[in-house]
Amino acid sequence: MKVRVIVTLKNGVLDPQGRAIHHALEGLGFEGVNDVRAGRVIELDVADSTSDAALDEMCAKLLANMVIENYRIEKAA
């Protein structure tokens, strides 16, 4: 089973990487970019029997820093 975990910074947490990308896009002449946030994606290939609870636990224990980050789990159709 293919699972995608998207880890993003919580709102209100400064995102210097996103700001640098935003600045660089403007420097390259792209217009109309209002906001950029950078995050991580982790693509897991897990056994079909893996429970949602186990996936949640992986995220909370290792993949995301719950103090400053949110995660979202998306399963491939």
Add this chain to the structure above:
Amino acid sequence: MKVRVIVTLKNGVLDPQGRAIHHALEGLGFEGVNDVRAGRVIELDVADSTSDAALDEMCAKLLANMVIENYRIEKAA
């Protein structure tokens, strides 16, 4: 318009970060994890008038390293 760009390493490119996550998950006792690939996600808030071609150009010029990475553009519904 909210646009999500997912940047992942091409198949065949070594992914030490993914391997480290895989190893750590096993060390934490999670079973059934077959493979882990790490990548980046960039969430853009762009003007509604932004064309697909402009988004592609942003990815090719700045967001992804086309030599070793693939990108996928996903628009929020």
